[in-house]
């Protein structure tokens with residue numbers, strides 16, 4: 001992708017280490033093809049935007065999640081300390097399907113190396129995801145339990161709509 005001239009002060013966007021790139025490739029490969037394609041297109045648009053690309057680098061924090069790990073997350077905020085992060089037990093989440101997996105979670109790598117779950121950045125990324133493929137559902141649109149890092153596509157499996 002060629003860089004375009006802009007009036008912004010010269011500033012480097014956050015970049016991934018080779019190891020982080022390899023992890024991203026592995027996680028993207030776990031996703032069902034049309035979800036992976038939507039993410040790839042949204043990422044390309046993000047990185048092609050002179051403002052967004054400096055705000056943070058989208059990363060997939062999780063795609064496939066084992067039922068055992070799902071149960072650990074379910075325990076958080078219930079029988080273990082921490083906030084509630086899911087309403088799904090092991091086997092119930094779209095993250096537990098596959099691979100190929102019809103769900104993935106997104107965050108942003110910042111220039112200082114930290115990771116952000118900014119609701120503003122996630123809502124901007126969600127627009128690009130839904131633009132890339134109208135089948136994409138964003139957890140930030142859910143009423144009962146907003147799960148802003150979460151994106152999924154419908155599956156034929158019963159009870160397909162997610163929530164973590």
Ligand SMILES: [Zn+2]
Pocket residue numbers: 095103104105147149150151164
């Ligand atoms: Zn999720």
